Amino acid sequence: MEPVLFGCRFLTQYYKQLPLLRHIIKWTYFGVTTGVIAGLGVTLFLQLLAWAIAVWTQVPYYYFFIPPVLFLNSLLVQWLAPGISGGSDKMVEAIHQKAGYLPLAEVPVKIIATVITIAAGGSAGKEGPAAQLGATLASAWGRFLQTTDADCRQIVVCGISAGFAVVFGTPVAGAIFAVEVLFVGKILYDTLYPACIAGAAGYYVAYFTGISYVYRDIIIESSCYLAMGAIVLGLLCGAVSVFFIKTIQQCGRHFDRLQLTKPVKALIGGIMLTFIAHFISPLYLGLSTELLETGVHGDSIPAAAFFWKTVATAVTLGCGGTGGIIMPVIVVGTAAGNLFGQLIGSVDIQAYAVIGMAALLAGAVNTPIAAVIMAAELYGSDVIPYAAISCLISYIISGHRSIYPSQMIATGKCPAFLTDTGNTVRCAGKTQAGASKNPLQVSRD
Structure with missing residues (x-):
């Protein structure tokens, strides 16, 4: 009799686990397929961008051609797809308010406009467009499969993960970024598994189709001085995050106030970029990879x-240039960390540059965990404790601000900010002034 009872209990427990098994199988399939699709699309984008940069930068004094190129680029966008304005924040907004819907028809124009902007010398990034491209392809894939709105949202998050992972070669950080970037103070743990699968799939697709990655393990000797330096650098990077976000916003508002057509605004922005390149340095144009690697x-x-890169980015995006903002954040953070190491006369300038890179990403994007993991994947595990300290401080100091205004505030960063809970970053601090809260309410569990 006992073997029969044992067998019944076993079968009962087995059937209870079947929904979990089905869930794993379902999201393994969605994660792999989304990662492969997004990985192929983003790989094509990166190869096209690399080719365009290599060709265009061979032109002597190429930055003198930025004004007419941005003018023509703006005309192209205005003619073919005026809806692509809004940058990478659109993918966050789409998940929160549009059930993950991102129009596929805009993808070709978005890719071409981004390539032209960055290759010509516009200070913008490739990570944001790559994540948005992955999200858009994932959105189309979810609609093709006729999934529910909830499943489509998760598939779009998988696309973000794959896009981020392909650009940096950091599949784990890509997954964490995708589930962390949507909310301030909340991580979508139910989406973490498919996001990891998609990030890994996208990474291997890119790797086997010719995208190469450079990883550099930096050796850090543990010391109290470095820990104290990381604390101070976290405070500084929090302040620089606020400066960066405010500069981007104010520059955009100033261009919006101009009673001019968008192509003319792009022409003015191009003239300003040419001035920076000729009289300050061309290091602040494009992706600024030389500045990043040196730092x-x-x-x-x-x-x-850090100042001039911020200004160049604000001008590029404010005048209507198409591109991402994460790469400039990383470059500005690296420059700030490098400067801090120089000012205190430290022998660990390399470490401070990496810590600054992660800390500014944490403060400006509200993704402290992804920033720490990305630093570890790119530069080794020795940086983790110091980057963690600096990232968390920067994250708190930056307050309810972000380069992605559509981020939802799930939990306030301190008790004084709890009234912002349930708002978007764009509406933070305005509730008591009469602004209505975002209709999407966020639970605190």
């Missing part, structure tokens, strides 16, 4: 690099 290597870079 991370520990060599000295211009003291005002």
